[in-house]
Amino acid sequence: MATKAEVLDFIRIYGDKMAEHRQELTDFDQAIGDGDHGINMNRGFKAVSEKLPTLGDKNIDDILKAVGMTLVSTVGGASGPLYGTAFMKAGTVLKGKEELSDQDVISAFEEGVGGIKFRGKAVQGEKTILDSMIPAIDAIKKSISEGNSMTVALEAGEKAAWEGVEYTKTIIATKGRASYLGERSIGHQDPGATSMAYLFQAAKEAAKKSGK
């Protein structure tokens, strides 16, 4: 079970991480993109954190939708529509929920990744957000199906996400700005995959904090 407080905590922790890693994500994007990923994500989550206090009495679905809308209207770039759509889509499968079962959490992640695939028309292996997100979700599903708690599953999810980030160093980008570099994109980790790995790290920390 994840409570609304945990969901809000997760968003807050993720926002803090985007502030903390703003320069790092920007540096990764300077290597293979246009050097704005950390700036974009930080701008979006700063707006989200200003919005959060007004969302306390909303249901989880409305909270996630509001976060998504805020990201869409403040981040810009490729990551704005992608992260924004992911949060909005995750919200739509949690209609009216004040608490989430493990299955709800998994459905939310799956809707989210579906939203990113729909908007960005990418598949796994193109050096994008998907390369950390898909393995993370797969690992969470596997861990839950083996009878583990969500905290343990999110730990496995985060680990898989970082492995996905490592994997992005070995492949050529075929989507997004980095694709213009062709072979020169090899050796660099994808900024979007990295920011997504922090999302699973934030989810894990929120779950751990609640002590379950």
Next chain:
Amino acid sequence: MKKFINDVENVENEMLEGIVLAHPEYVTRLPGFDVLVRTDKKVGKVAIVSGGGSGHEPAHGGFVGKGMLDGAVPGAIFTSPTPDQVFEAIKAVDAGKGVLLVVKNYTGDIMNFEMAAELAEAEGIKVANVVTNDDVAVEDSLYTTGRRGVAGTILVHKIAGAKAETGASIEEVHATAEKVIANVRTMGVALKPCTVPAAGKPGFELSDEEMELGIGIHGEPGTERKPIQKADEIVNYLMDRILKDMKPVAGDEVAVMINGAGATPPMELYILNRRVQQILAEKGVKVFKTFVGDFMTSIDMAGASITLLKLDAELKELLLAEADTIAFKM
């Protein structure tokens, strides 16, 4: 970093304020939005909206006015504008004949403009879009997101804008814009990288002896790094790439645009132009019209791009049609 700025977080906003204060007769800012629209909104024509990140000045706000754009949506520096901003621009400029969005081929721009078009269509506004992709440095293959839209986009604004001014339908304006896109090619080179204020340092390192070929317009690295050469040799290389792709034959007519990246003086742009014209003359390709200057910049990058547009009778007429904007007059 040494720049005339007050606050890295407020560069885009203060620039917009400065533009509107300088040119109120051309552009008006939509209250509460980062959107510039024509001050003398014209009715009875298709409206054209373009945009992308800031940092490309005079693009795109500098081309808002008679015979070019009706609205420009500058996002944060080098970052596509968000859908709500583009949607606001569409609503403001629509005069009942529909709105054409001129989008450069970048994942971010495409997704944000696409979401804005969905919002506008839901409100019953007719929207069409074209995606510019004139940069020959990037291979147009299954393995990339396709060629980038760069300085050639300005010629799409010019010609589609002129077509719209004739009262043509959105389908006709769209077809003309597509024709320009099919016939325009560009390649660029950088001598010095640019610095995004919020990043505080250059996008890549380039020594005094090096140049970066196949550069985009966002300070991203190019496709190839080489030792610096003489201007004529650089032009030979860029023109070779453009002509291989465009394949003009003797007797064809073209427009030429030598675009500065922001920190290259006109003197050097004219030296580049000199060699471009020599090469075209050698090939028997006739130059119908030449533009030299800063049209699509990358903040403070030193560099330039060469654009060729193959013309037919329609494009020639529209290219010469009246335009009156801050940065482009005909």
